[in-house]
Amino acid sequence: MYFKLFITMFNLSAFTFGGGYVIVPMMRKKFVEQLKWIDEDEMLDLVAISQSLPGVLAVNASVLVGYRLKKMKGAIVSSLGTVLPPLIILAIVTVMYENIKNNAVVIAILKGMQVGVSALIFTVVVQMILQLIKDKNYYGILMFFMAISLAVFLKLNTVIIIALSIIIGTIIALYEVKNNVG
Amino acid sequence: MLGKLFIVFIQVGLFSFGGGYAALPIIQNQLTNVHRWMTTLEFSDVVTLSQMTPGPLSINAATFVGMKQAGLLGAIVATYALVIPSMILCGIMSYFYYKYRDLTLVKKVLRVLRGSVVALILMGGLQLVQSALFPNMSLELKESILFVGIVFLLVKFKVDSILAISIAGVLGYILFYLI
Structure with a gap:
């Protein structure tokens, strides 16, 4: 469970371009729809709490999800999973920034991924709105x-x-x- | 240096309400004006980098500054300092949430609140869609085709999020580089 939580958060974070408003819908899709660890309403409550607290939205949400699943230990495991990918990637990128900045292949792939992420968010938000109506x-x-x-x-x-x-x-x-x- | 990084980023973590771009001015002020750890130009590079790489902007900024000021150890110290206030506050809030959420009143408040939360996520999402499909204020054809294609994959075939983003990356390489 701890390992799965860590890996799930790590993957989400590693593929999430942009901040909290991107990772939160992705967490919902993973934890509510696919793993069914958390129910829809609870997830939205957790998002509301993370939005009302200071700090990094994505980290807040991941701490809350981790706490929900495995109390304090879960929160620590979950936030580690969220923080490590950007930490590792940016540490590398900072060193070779000048080379990456203008690489046409890298730019094309990132652009495609950005469109992919926005399509993903779009579908998740539509589902959330439909849920409000259904309820x-x-x-x-x-x-x-x-x-x-x-x-x-x-x-x-x-x-x-x-x-x-x-x-x-x-x-x-x-x-x-x-x-x-x- | 490490101690200073730690203290500054704990403050940034504690006072950056609203997440992401809402926290941007606070971070910028601390890093470029108060401490002069980076120039405004470098800061805008960090913002660009954040859009190019995964992860929240403030974490990226912390890693970048820590790395420049004190190497890898600096990056780790700055990043974790940023995250510590979140962890403590969220831990406390979780405790109260699970203690009181079954009270009828709290339940009802949370139910009403759900509408606002969905609205805020929608607003964040629309900004993203806008910057992806209308990068220069006009609708881009290739981006739109890719967007519709990925939505189709997600809705029709229930493709996993990470797989969908990876597919989008490959298609991006084809659409924006090869063609």
Whole structure:
């Protein structure tokens, strides 16, 4: 289990170009769809927590996933798996940066991979939106549009959007709980 | 030097809210203005490198700076210093999440919150799609064909993520270099 967790994170991290918004959908695909170690809702909760904390989003998410699976030891194994690939690759690349920067073959392959990653993210996000609708999570859908408006029109920072969403979510939840009781 | 790298990157890790590009100005300020460990030009090289290589931008920046300042050991110290605050805070938050998540109220808040999370992931994803398909503000034909092809592979054949990205790399070599 530890080894599998490490290898899975290592592979995800080694093939993930870009930061947290790329690796998070990939983690979801791996852990929710393929390995079925974590369920869909829980995964989104973990993402929400990683977004509201400081630090590297990808590492936050991997620590949370690791903790979920094997407590503190899992968190350490999982974050090691996430951190090592960029550490190794960049240590090498820094040394031979000037040669790589202008190599046409390298650029072509990387460009292809970048398109591949964006196609992957696209499909995962579509699935996530469909899941919201399937769950009849109407407040969630409302928050979805609110968050987009806040990001697009007011250009608010992610952390502020999450904080506002928690406040609004709490108000809605309190209202619902009160109505159920009364 | 190692101690200094450690302290600076612990701070970057602790104060870089929002991840990725949101943390960019904080990292840049620390590295180019406060400590003058790299020039602005070098910093933009790091950003380019980050787009070319796997891994989060801030980890890449930490490795790059550590490597330049104190070799491999510096790279390791800087990178782990960056990650330590994440590990501690996430460990604490996980504990509370699993302790309280079954409370009805917490459950309901999290359910509502899911919408915002999906929205933020969508926004991040769209930026990526934009930079991949519209690199110069106009839609690129080859990139679009590749994009549709990979989406097809993923949806129709449920291809594994890493395999899909590898296939995209090979097709990229053919489309952007050979043709």
